[in-house]
Amino acid sequence: MKQNIYDDSDFAKGYDNIRKEGKGTNANDLIEIPNFRKMVPDVKGKTILDLGCGYGENDKYYKEKGAEYVLGIDISKHMIDEANKENKVDGVEFEVLPMEDISTLGKTFDMVISSLAFHYIKDFDKLVKDIYDILNDGGYLVFSQEHPNITSFKPTENMPKGHIEVDGKYYGVFSDYNRLGTREMNWFDKKVLKYHRNFEYIINTLVKAGFTIEEVNEPVPSEEGIKINPKYNNQFDRPYFLIIRVRK
Ligand SMILES: C[S@@+](CC[C@H](N)C(=O)[O-])C[C@H]1O[C@@H](n2cnc3c(N)ncnc32)[C@H](O)[C@@H]1O
Numbered sequence: 001m002k003q004n005i006y007d008d009s010d011f012a013k014g015y016d017n018i019r020k021e022g023k024g025t026n027a028n029d030l031i032e033i034p035n036f037r038k039m040v041p042d043v044k045g046k047t048i049l050d051l052g053c054g055y056g057e058n059d060k061y062y063k064e065k066g067a068e069y070v071l072g073i074d075i076s077k078h079m080i081d082e083a084n085k086e087n088k089v090d091g092v093e094f095e096v097l098p099m100e101d102i103s104t105l106g107k108t109f110d111m112v113i114s115s116l117a118f119h120y121i122k123d124f125d126k127l128v129k130d131i132y133d134i135l136n137d138g139g140y141l142v143f144s145q146e147h148p149n150i151t152s153f154k155p156t157e158n159m160p161k162g163h164i165e166v167d168g169k170y171y172g173v174f175s176d177y178n179r180l181g182t183r184e185m186n187w188f189d190k191k192v193l194k195y196h197r198n199f200e201y202i203i204n205t206l207v208k209a210g211f212t213i214e215e216v217n218e219p220v221p222s223e224e225g226i227k228i229n230p231k232y233n234n235q236f237d238r239p240y241f242l243i244i245r246v247r248k
Helices: 007-021 028-040 057-063 075-086 098-106 123-134 199-209 222-230 230-236
Strands: 047-051 069-074 090-095 111-115 135-146 165-166 170-171 181-187 190-194 213-218 241-247
Touching: 007 028, 007 075, 028 111, 028 135, 028 222, 028 230, 028 241, 047 057, 047 098, 047 181, 057 069, 057 090, 057 111, 069 075, 069 098, 075 090, 090 111, 111 230, 123 135, 123 199, 181 199, 199 213, 199 241, 222 230
Parallel strands: 047 069, 047 111, 069 090, 111 135
Antiparallel strands: 135 241, 165 170, 181 190, 213 241
């Protein structure tokens, strides 16, 4: 079954709070967004499909960078309502649609992008094949997800957190890396289901579908970002995110 946790009102309140109240100081703004945008090739005149678009910030951004048309889809009506309120401009459309169903769109695109949503998807092989089919020849897929060294962790009573701090230094807890499958975690007091896939599985799935790997990024914040939120120095110990660009 597809999970739609972003339509749970308590979860949405918590998530909106870190993204909106924490604007400019959170990990998205200081780490994921700037590094993701560096990985996206020139969008001038391109058509783009954004999977799990959330508030649609990237969609407006790429339209302003010269994309011809951007379609953002998301399983959550709450996120699409916010996207329509905040980031709807000419040439950008938003639609409630699970990314598992993109083959029903009946359109092809020059680029598929997706930020921090693929770890919610059960069947990565099918998703990657569907993306390959929906891309025009030479098209790009750029996506970020939680880094496998983060998704691997299975909390237990005696080891409840995915990291420990010793003498002020951050140490990631690394376990279950080669045990692929579901991970249940608590986020904003809700049980959230994610899928852990190791690096090998992610890369091999992309290659098997026919993609050429162009660039892989395990992002760290800029010096400026660390000044804004020194906690993110920990990205040099253990990155939260993985960003990959592949080409058809
Ligand atoms: C962490 S948020 C990221 C939102 C946005 N991409 C960003 O970076 O700001 C993950 C998003 O993925 C969406 N999502 C999760 N599972 C999905 C699915 N099966 N199909 C489409 N969207 C999904 C969620 O509703 C949520 O908006």
